[in-house]
Amino acid sequence: MRRSVRTRVHVFGPNGRIRTKTDKVAGEEPLEIRLGDQEFTVMMRTPGMDTELVLGLLLGEGIIRTTSDVVEIDFSTGLDPDGTRNYNVARVRLSAEVSAALAQNGGLPVGQERNVYTSSACGVCGTAALEAVTKVSSYQLPASESFFEPATVCELPNIMRDQQPLFATTGGIHAAGLFRFGTGAGATSGTSSTAGAGTGADSGSPATSPTLLTVAEDVGRHNAVDKVLGWAMREDLLPLSSCVLQVSSRASFELVQKAAMAGVPVLSAVSAPSSAAVELGNSLGVTVIGFNRKGTFNVYSAPERLL
DSSP, X not given: OXXXXXXXXXXXXXXXXXXXXXXXXXXXXXXXXXXXXXXXXXXXXXXXXXXXXXXXXHHHTTSOSSGGGEEEEEOTTOBOTTSOBOOOEEEEEEOHHHHHHHHHTXXXXXXXXXXXXXXXXXXXXXXXXXXXXXXXXXXXXXXXXXXXXXXXXXXXXXXXXXXXXXXXXXXXXXXXXXXXXXXXXXXXXXXXXXXXXXXXXXXXXXXXXXXXXXXXXXXXXXHHHHXXXXXXXXXXXXXXXXXXEEESSOBOHHHHHHHHHTTOOEEEESSOBOHHHHHHHHHHTOEEEEEEETTEEEEOXXXXXXX
């Protein structure tokens, strides 16, 4: 129910008439994330898939690399002023090894402290040091060799659109979808199937049709990406070496980086990339695709992955 909220609106027509009606808007609420007793960040997000969101965020920040690095994520302490549980606080208990590594370094890696909240429009807001913006992935990207057909890339936004119920209801929410190319069946969107678990995305040969693994929606484009990558981590599918990450937004620096942190070699966006996204794609070897809509797209880096 909190993923969309009913509100009353006044509709102004070109003829000067005004009418009132009930409309639905995308839900947006804060989520405070604490690592043990240390506050990490307060972020704005659409409630839903919050466990996956936390896992994906910590993966993207380089704090964890597998689900075994997390012992527990507890949402029970989040309360409204009237005492009602709202699940807006996530207390993360890290494994002894990760906690010891952080303690040895005096806490979070230098510069990774989040000093202010992260809005739904920014995935690196609050990062304490400029040097901490760029992270080093634990997963090496596969070689830039062809593994998917250009025609299938054009299909991805439409396939994902059919799995965006909140967008259909509110018209104001981002989405991210994870597609696997190659042999082998994957999980369907919204399920917890572990088909292919433990194999990463090692598929072998090209496929004519991609397999949709999961789709997530959120007011923040980076949150939607964190949710699908956190889902993949929970399903033990990392690294995602034969997958394409499709987003309904522009391709920003942080989205290219998040893809690399999960071993995703291709990021496809329906809108434009930024200059930093293109530079990072060239630097890391991520294939950055932009303007993927209406049967055409541009490739800005590592085009060799297209057949």
